[in-house]
Amino acid sequence: MEKLMDVTSAPWFVVLPDQDLSPDLLDRLRNLSGPDALQVVRHPSGRPWLAGRWSDDRMTVCVLGEVRLAVAGICSLNAAELAARAGRIRATADIEAALSGAHGSFHVSASVAGRSYVRGSFTGKRRVYRAQVDGVTVCADRAHVLARLTGAEVDTAQLALRLAGVTVPHPLADSASWRGVGAVPPAEAVELEPGGGARTLRWWQAPAAELPLREAAAGLREALRRAVALRVGPGDVVAADLSGGMDSTSLCFLAAEAGARLVTATLHWSAPTNEDRVYATLAAQRLPHVERLVFAPGDVPACFAGLDERLDPGDGPSLVRRDRLIQRHLAEEMRSRGTRLRLSGHGGDHVVQPPAAYVHGLLRRSPAAGLRHAAGLRARSRQPLGATAKALLDRRSYASWLAHAAGRLREPAPLMDFGWGVRPQLPPWASDRAVESCREQLRAAARDAVPLHRERGRHAWIAGVQQAGLGDVHFSHDAALAGLPQHTPFCDDAVVEAALAARPHEAASPWSYKPLLAAAMDGLVPEPILRRTTKDHCMPEWQEGVRLQRRTLAAWADDSRLVAAGVADEAELRRALLSPGLLSGAVSELETTLVAEGWLRDVEHQETLSRSRDLNDSGDLDHSREMNDAPTAR
Incomplete structure (x- = not known):
């Protein structure tokens, strides 16, 4: 029997447009805050702008005249410095220039002239999601908050992609796991307009790769x-x-x-x-x-x-x-x-350290250096000369590469590739329905795909960072x-x-x-x-850990949520779960599958807890903390 643990909610915030919203929206947000008071910061108009639950030492909020500016996370700017920067802002177009030179890892949110602005970090460590809530676009730092707010269900198409693990390519790697919840690309910000519209703005560009x-x-x-x-x-x-x-x-x-x-x-x-x-x-x-x-x-x-x-x-x-x-x-x-x-x-x-794809561009800029590096990498990976030459000569666009990958989801990826990334690969137990869904998503992405950089080596490096x-x-x-x-x-x-x-x-x-x-x-x-050149692993412990979980794996094989969702083939998954020691070349795929199976069970459990709490709710929802009382607050 699975152990049921209390699910603790993490800190979160939502960004709301400066317009009249559904009367019960704040009540639903208060429900999401649980026993903690919902924190609210308002637009100059008096309408809610930021709402959520966060610790005061991780959210710096500045209220300065008609400007609201907030930084959530680790930032080199203290409250007084942030207030000084806010004084330079007249429109959302001024925000990034005002924050120039600030370092750390943080979200930025602002309310300026009736417009809301929000972005995360370009590394993807601080993320932003968006969804339609009662007809208007709302943003949040957690996809699950928007899913709870909208009653969204798990997106089984995205779940199928997750079986490919870390090989899911851009832009699909950024996708949210809930229907109707969209992930904002890490280098882009969202501006919410008073009339209910929303647009994305690019706020970050990769630096030139030219320093010795x-x-x-x-x-x-x-x-x-x-x-x-x-x-x-x-x-x-x-x-x-x-x-x-x-x-x-x-x-x-x-x-x-x-x-x-x-x-x-x-x-x-x-x-x-x-x-x-x-x-x-x-x-x-x-x-x-x-x-x-x-x-x-x-x-x-x-x-x-x-x-x-x-x-x-x-x-x-x-x-x-x-x-x-x-x-x-x-x-x-x-x-x-x-x-x-x-x-x-x-x-x-x-x-x-950039991935091996950097050699593709190096070969075209400096053929002699490119060949030396390619030979060195080939020697390390022991890849055949023909396969190496074919990879180096490949000139496919990113869109073409995605379309090509769509037709090879069942095939093992090469040991070393100079392409746009590691080719996505699904495990043997992925259902035919899952494979076809992933193919459709890759082909759809290929139709209007824009790489993270025009050069594949830089694209692969930035994708790895994200x-x-x-x-x-x-x-x-x-x-x-x-x-x-x-x-x-x-x-x-x-x-x-x-x-x-x-x-x-x-x-x-x-x-x-x-x-x-x-x-x-x-x-x-x-x-x-x-000078160290080696990197160690914990494979014996990994294998022993899987062996110790054989009872749980057997129970999951009998009642798999992945199978019920149509993502995994029952017979193939059962074979993998009951005999993991016999897997050949699919160790990482098994871990990814266990993660997905466990996550579906977590979602199911939290939905059960939420329904129980709703039934037992006393109805006292008037617990919120306003944060507009001082020029700066932390």
Whole structure:
């Protein structure tokens, strides 16, 4: 029997247009806020503009004359500085210029001259969704809030796409998991007009990739230093991952440089070839003021522990599920040592090193250099010469690439590709209906697809960054519920911009690992760590965790929600769930499927809880907190 846990709602906010709304809309928003008071900030007209539930230390609201400006998240601007910036705004077109130079990771919302403006971060870490509510467009930072507000159902077409895991391409990767709820592309903002209309505006452009390695590394180091210093200061007791990898280790040394006292967590996975422990120990020996926590596999819950527990479904299926209880255990241990936040290197893999597709453009700009890099990458992947040459000579547009991928969803993707991205692939148990649905979506996207950049290497790099940002939404959400907020400086916009400014063939190399980050951390992080070329895994623990879940997997095989939704083939899925050890080449696909199955059960459970709460509701909905009483409020 599955364990039923209370589902805790996360902080959220909605942005409303400056017009008369349905009389019961605020009542429905108050219902969504649960036992907490609904917070409301009003337009100059007196109509509601921002509503939701958030902590005061994560939302800075400025009310200055006829302008309302709010920043939610981590931002270098304090309340007084934000008020000064708000004084420069006369129209929504002034907002981004007024915020120029601000760094961190945050949402921006504004009410100016009767228009509402909202955007997230271009990394996708701070996201914005939109939906029609009672005939008007409403935006929110959480898709699930809009789904609850509109009574939307799960979009099974999007669920079918999620079986392809991280290979879902742009723009489908940004899609929401609910019918009628749309995801705003990370580089775009939404402007809500008084008459009920809405339009999207592009607020971010990728920087030119022209800086030589030394100059780009200096910019990346400064951006990372500011990102860390924005979160920690002298004497702060800070939790930090110390995996032995370059990303988390770099953040530890930057936090120590900022004067923090560190409590670090290192997991010693059991693979005989694992080298993480060696590099983590080396780093810890060089770090000042560090308390090191080391965990063997037997010290923490198994992978997939708690698979049968129902959770807050969040905005969609999340890979957090695999090691959720492991991370909860680490967070509890670090929090007991007095830490107030946790630094994580999540996102570093995607941010500081472009994917292999950079070679495609390099070959055309500098044939000799392009051939050298292609030969090096081919040697590492052991791909046949013919396949490598074919990939290099391919000149398909992004639209053509999407259409081509639509016809090959059942085929394995090549080991290395210089295309627009990793070709999407569905697992063997995806139903024929799911495959056809994904094909239709890919073909529809191909009809008017616009890549994230005209050059495929840059497109693939930006898409990877946004994939990391989306993953961080789920990780940060779960960490907040665990009571130790997780911060990922690599996903800050300014850090990503600094990395993207590097020449791609210098930021990546077949002969070294993460050369851009290594150059940026030169002189701060011990040299042996910067020279490391290996990356370890926890596959033995993954396999053991799946084995320990055989009872739950058998129960899910008997009553699969994916099968009921028409997304999975019953016989094929049963075979995979009952004999996961026999899978060949579909390990990541199985995890993605378990995540989707569990998420559907979470949604079902939350709907049951919501109906129960509605029946028991006393009807007292008049609990809200207004925030228009001061020029600036935090």
